[in-house]
Amino acid sequence: MVMEIVCPAGTPAALRAAVKAGAHTVYCGFADETNARNFPGLNFSREEMQEGVRFAHAHGAKVLVAINTYPRAGAEEIWRQAVADSETAGADAVILADPGLLDYAARNHPDLRRHLSVQAAAANADIINFYARAFGVKRVVLPRVLSVPEIAAINAETDVETEVFVFGGLCVMAEGRCSLSSYATGKSPNMNGVCSPASHVEYRETGDGLDARLGGYTIHRVGRDEPAPYPTLCKGCFTAGGKTGHLFEDPVSLNAEQLIPQLAKAGVTALKIEGRQRSRSYVAQVVRNFRAAVDAQAAGQPIPQGMLASLSEGQATTTGAYKKTWR
Amino acid sequence: MELTVGANQFFWKPEPWSALYDQLAQAPVDRVVLGELVCSKRLPFYQDRIPAAITTLQKAGKQPVLTSLALVTLKRERKMTAELAEMGVEVEINDLTALALLPEGAKFSVGPLVNVYNESTLSWLAGMGATRVCLPPELPLEAVRTLAQAGRDLGVAIEVWGYGRVPxxxxxxxxxxxxxxxxxxxxxxxxxxxxxxxxVRTLENRSFLAMNGVQTLSDTHACADHQVETLRDAGVSALRLSPQTGDFAGLCALWRKRLDGELAAGAVAEALQRAQPDIRLSDGFLTGASGTEWSGAQASA
Structure with a gap:
């Protein structure tokens, strides 16, 4: 069976590009704080969502709507409306993280398929089966803290489909369990759908290079002619105990393309590509490559080598937690 | 308002580990959460001391509570999480896995590492048997108010992170x-x-974070000294204090006086900074633009 590739779309144009490039499934969100990529100029209006679903369905692709921030106390109606509007738009599933919202969706929109967002950080079979029992969750997006053998062990103990990240930005912390960004900037993934937001980034020329600051803290410094990576907090440069470096993670991105055969063997249903903030040409290129890779996998052929290297952030990639030594 | 001492987030040698609970038995606190929150590899070093610590606390009239791990992945971690309830004291879940593994119908409390951001989740947890919830430390005061009100209606005690490095x-x-x-x-x-x-310091050598194995904390010690009255009026039942080295029982006594009205707003912060001039305080998650901010900064400047 061909593994499903789940592709990012930050705009209607990216959605169409992903579908045309061979995406089985596209995920996207509404243009507000209900999803974890709440960036300026990104995401879908209600009309665009309806049109996007129509386009995808006409081409045999599915659309998942991410409503995966944690609803604000006193303002839950915004999130509930997003669930209702996803159903109206004809979405194939919603991707949720908050137990209260899952409970609401299960009660009020029982026919709308529910996926568990990576933001819920469900990292073992007990909790995954619990979400299935409590809220009828059909698929879980696994947090990026698990090795391939651990993923296989989870699949052996659950009927819930698993989806794993294979390409793009990489959280080093358990997703949905991280307040680093709100500590430094006041804006958090859980509450605002942003991490290390551009509004709080500042670049400063120094005598011999460029400092990158986030929320007033200098967390990256490069020489005059070096490329300056975006100052994402957990990939910043810090000093502890007399040692300076990327103490949490290097400025790398995830590329698990070569692990596709192992992930298939581990029982993974779907492969997720990060990057709703990316351009449609980037999305199209990544999707084409991954579609070729999963088709090759299904046909019992080797995965083509190194096609995506030039698209990776800072040119350096990692297979992250999928290899146990990453820990 | 009551005082809860949260789980010790750090890895202490067995003797100081036990000494903390001996001291807390004599300290003016109501509830003490103990056990391993951060890393399952630490537990074998002090596991056999937990029953005695529980007994000591119970004899002194404190309520002992056992924490779950914050992130459960391995098989042996699932097993130890499932065994928590066998100790016969209340369990504080800090990963929903612990809720999935609790015996049917058991009452439990919810720690600061479970995402309780809104009334629906609070209400769902109450329906599952939660009697007490320590809110996530990143929640602003406005959300705390709303949830404290909802907690009152649901009969769930609401607790707020009062002091210590923030997970x-x-x-x-x-x-x-x-x-x-x-x-x-x-x-x-x-x-x-x-x-x-x-x-963990930034490139301009500013203190920023603290590393603790698989956990990352704030460099600052959160301190709700300036919000005590506001939190009490909002219906918050308890403040949570997070263990640190030094005279922690004395620190608890200071907070007790503050909650009893014997100390005015700002007095706890002043005493803490006098005792430890190097530490930085913050209350920005509650009232500031970002977590690092400290509302006492202007007063002391």
Whole structure:
């Protein structure tokens, strides 16, 4: 069976590009704080969502709507409306993280398929089966803290489909369990759908290079002619105990393309590509490559080598937690 | 308002570990959460001391509560989580896995590492048997107010992070091990060298975070000294204090006086800074533009 590739779309144009490039499934969100990529100029209006679903369905692709921030106390109606509007738009599933919202969706929109967002950080079979029992969750997006053998062990103990990240930005912390960004900037993934937001980034020329600051803290410094990576907090440069470096993670991105055969063997249903903030040409290129890779996998052929290297952030990639030594 | 002492987030040697609970038995606190929150590899070093600590606290009239791990992934972690309820004291879930593994119908409390951001989740947890919830430390005062009100209606006691380095993130990767060029499986318990966490500084040498194995904390010690009256009026039942080295029982006594009205707003912060001039305080998650901010800064400037 061909593994499903789940592709990012930050705009209607990216959605169409992903579908045309061979995406089985596209995920996207509404243009507000209900999803974890709440960036300026990104995401879908209600009309665009309806049109996007129509386009995808006409081409045999599915659309998942991410409503995966944690609803604000006193303002839950915004999130509930997003669930209702996803159903109206004809979405194939919603991707949720908050137990209260899952409970609401299960009660009020029982026919709308529910996926568990990576933001819920469900990292073992007990909790995954619990979400299935409590809220009828059909698929879980696994947090990026698990090795391939651990993923296989989870699949052996659950009927819930698993989806794993294979390409793009990489959280080093358990997703949905991280307040680093709100500590430094006041804006958090859980509450605002942003991490290390551009509004709080500042670049400063120094005598011999460029400092990158986030929320007033200098967390990256490069020489005059070096490329300056975006100052994402957990990939910043810090000093502890007399040692300076990327103490949490290097400025790398995830590329698990070569692990596709192992992930298939581990029982993974779907492969997720990060990057709703990316351009449609980037999305199209990544999707084409991954579609070729999963088709090759299904046909019992080797995965083509190194096609995506030039698209990776800072040119350096990692297979992250999928290899146990990453820990 | 009551005082709860949260789980010790750090890895202490067995003797100081036990000494903390002996001291807390004599301290003016109501509830003490103990057990391993951060890393399951630490537990064998003090596990056999937990029953005695529970008994000591019970004899002194304190309510002992057992915490779950913050991130449960391994088989043996699932097993130890499932066994928590067998100790016969209340369990504080800090990963929903612990809720999934609790005996049917058991009452439980919810720790600060479970995402309770809104009334629906609070209400769902109450329906599952939650009697007390310590809110996530990143919640602003406005959300605390709304949830304290909802908690009153549901009969769930609401607790707020009152003092201590704030747990900001948990990972599959051990940063203490990484800093020593090791992997988590071969960590050699590097985190034991830093019983209050290891300072992480920015490139301009500003204190910023603290490393604690797989956990990342704030460099600042959150301190709700200036919000005590507001939190009480909002219906918050308890403040949570997070253990640190030094005279922690004395620190608890200071907070007790503050809650009893014997000390005015700002007096706790002043006493803490006098005792430890190097620490920075914050209350920005409650009332500031970002978590690092400190509303007392202007007053003391």
């Amino acid at each position: 900001l993130a948990i990972s599959g990767r051990c940063y203490h091990a990484r800093r020593h060029g090791r992997t988590k499986d071969n960590c050699q318990f590097a985190c034991e060298e830093d019983p209050d966490g290891l300072d």
